Amino acid sequence: MATALEEAGVREWTPGLMEQVVERAADPGFRRWEEQVAHTNHCHHPIRLQGRIRHMDKATGDIRTVYSTINEPDQTLLVACGNRRASVCPSCSSTYKGDARHIALAGLLGGKGVPDTVRKHPRLFVTFTAPSFGAMHTSIAQGKNLQVCRKRRGTCPHGNPEGCFRLHRPNDPVVGEPICAECFDYESMIVWNALAPELWRRTIQDIRRGIARAVGMSEKACNRLAWLNYFKVAEYQVRGAIHFHAILRLDDGAGRYDPEAMLPPPEGFDMALLEAVVRSVVPAVRAPDPRGGRIGWGTELDVKRLTKSAGANELSEEVVAFYVAKYASKGSESLGAALDRRIRSTEGLMALQGLRPHIGSAVRIAWIMGGRPELAELGLRHWAHCLGFGGHFATKSRRYSTTFKVLRGVRKEHRRRQSFEDETPVDAWDRPEDDALVVVLAEWGFKGTGYRSTGDRILAMGAKARALEGREALREERARAMAIA
Numbered sequence: 001m002a003t004a005l006e007e008a009g010v011r012e013w014t015p016g017l018m019e020q021v022v023e024r025a026a027d028p029g030f031r032r033w034e035e036q037v038a039h040t041n042h043c044h045h046p047i048r049l050q051g052r053i054r055h056m057d058k059a060t061g062d063i064r065t066v067y068s069t070i071n072e073p074d075q076t077l078l079v080a081c082g083n084r085r086a087s088v089c090p091s092c093s094s095t096y097k098g099d100a101r102h103i104a105l106a107g108l109l110g111g112k113g114v115p116d117t118v119r120k121h122p123r124l125f126v127t128f129t130a131p132s133f134g135a136m137h138t139s140i141a142q143g144k145n146l147q148v149c150r151k152r153r154g155t156c157p158h159g160n161p162e163g164c165f166r167l168h169r170p171n172d173p174v175v176g177e178p179i180c181a182e183c184f185d186y187e188s189m190i191v192w193n194a195l196a197p198e199l200w201r202r203t204i205q206d207i208r209r210g211i212a213r214a215v216g217m218s219e220k221a222c223n224r225l226a227w228l229n230y231f232k233v234a235e236y237q238v239r240g241a242i243h244f245h246a247i248l249r250l251d252d253g254a255g256r257y258d259p260e261a262m263l264p265p266p267e268g269f270d271m272a273l274l275e276a277v278v279r280s281v282v283p284a285v286r287a288p289d290p291r292g293g294r295i296g297w298g299t300e301l302d303v304k305r306l307t308k309s310a311g312a313n314e315l316s317e318e319v320v321a322f323y324v325a326k327y328a329s330k331g332s333e334s335l336g337a338a339l340d341r342r343i344r345s346t347e348g349l350m351a352l353q354g355l356r357p358h359i360g361s362a363v364r365i366a367w368i369m370g371g372r373p374e375l376a377e378l379g380l381r382h383w384a385h386c387l388g389f390g391g392h393f394a395t396k397s398r399r400y401s402t403t404f405k406v407l408r409g410v411r412k413e414h415r416r417r418q419s420f421e422d423e424t425p426v427d428a429w430d431r432p433e434d435d436a437l438v439v440v441l442a443e444w445g446f447k448g449t450g451y452r453s454t455g456d457r458i459l460a461m462g463a464k465a466r467a468l469e470g471r472e473a474l475r476e477e478r479a480r481a482m483a484i485a
């Protein structure tokens, strides 16, 4: 396990660091400071806020202060950074991963207010993939043996061989690079990534319409009986195209979401119907490409039925929950650590290091395309580090499962691109509770990010290590108690 020093990114103790640590530990507010750190779940770069929350009584108009940072250590409140990327904040990333897993699981197995009868609803696990943008070097395994990368004679217009007769191991650096970089259609891949959330929105809409058509009803009438809900995670393929893994679930059509009253759809709305509709509708979905023409999904559509214990062409609930948690906290940094944040300038673009040549090209091209007026709506400069994709990495339809009313007080991350109707970004779940009797007046000032000093950071990471050990000990104790019983 990493020591507190390593976790804090400090190589050795200096007298100055010692002084910082002692100063904090000797402060009368130290206990409260530790409490705050624990409350951020030992975030690596907490946001430092100053401000107060006041309540105004709706009936009398009286205002009273219910919280102020005036009495806090450094007159500051620490709030978790909420970054879901493990490379930026391991603590917040694991919180997010856990949240996403709970939400996905509640929609699969019930719990957290969702009745366990959801296990009887028709459910599919579907993987939606982008079309081809050019041939790639691939590691192809057949049993224990590797197969030839690409059997193809002849040369492309750029004078490069069209085939590759080598056997690539999965870790071969050439895997995921295009056979000919000039033939590879980078622009289309970037536009596709940028349009993937819109393509998704249309896909869900079309599946809902397809269900109505399949049962011979008007959409309106059908929606009152059955409604498609989903949970989806986005993931990058080696080639840099985004793809989606989604849990699709068919529920009753009750208008307002009430988790405790959720019912299975009426008879006839079964797994076979859902699967048939998905298979027939998805290949035909299109979204307009601002360069002209339209985009759609690739030919690889993987549809698996979700069951309690998996049979042929079926997946078990546990396997799916694992997938979802694994992908939910992966961002663009899975393509290279340098892509864990926005690129802000051409200098920043030039300074990117450690990327595979193919990914480096894609990022540069996305940045350049971002300067084209006809593509302005795609925000490609903003999302160049995500190869054009500006969507959330985990989203669900509003009625998929419970929303956590976790009161963390303040929005932790700047909203990513405005989410589409009926879609909730997983990282926007903690909004303050609405009290019917009072108006909440919150005033917050931003003081900075990260701990006030390196000494603070060392103390925080020390507390994190102790908390983890404590949890481990508790687990062992419980296991022992179970063994005795």
Ligand SMILES: [Zn+2]
Pocket (backbone or CB within 6 Å): 043, 044, 045, 046, 080, 081, 082, 083, 089, 091, 092, 093
């Ligand atoms: Zn954090």
Ligand SMILES: [Zn+2]
Pocket (backbone or CB within 6 Å): 136, 137, 138, 149, 150, 164, 165, 166, 168, 174
């Ligand atoms: Zn090859």
Ligand SMILES: [Zn+2]
Pocket (backbone or CB within 6 Å): 156, 157, 158, 159, 160, 180, 181, 182, 183, 184
């Ligand atoms: Zn070529």
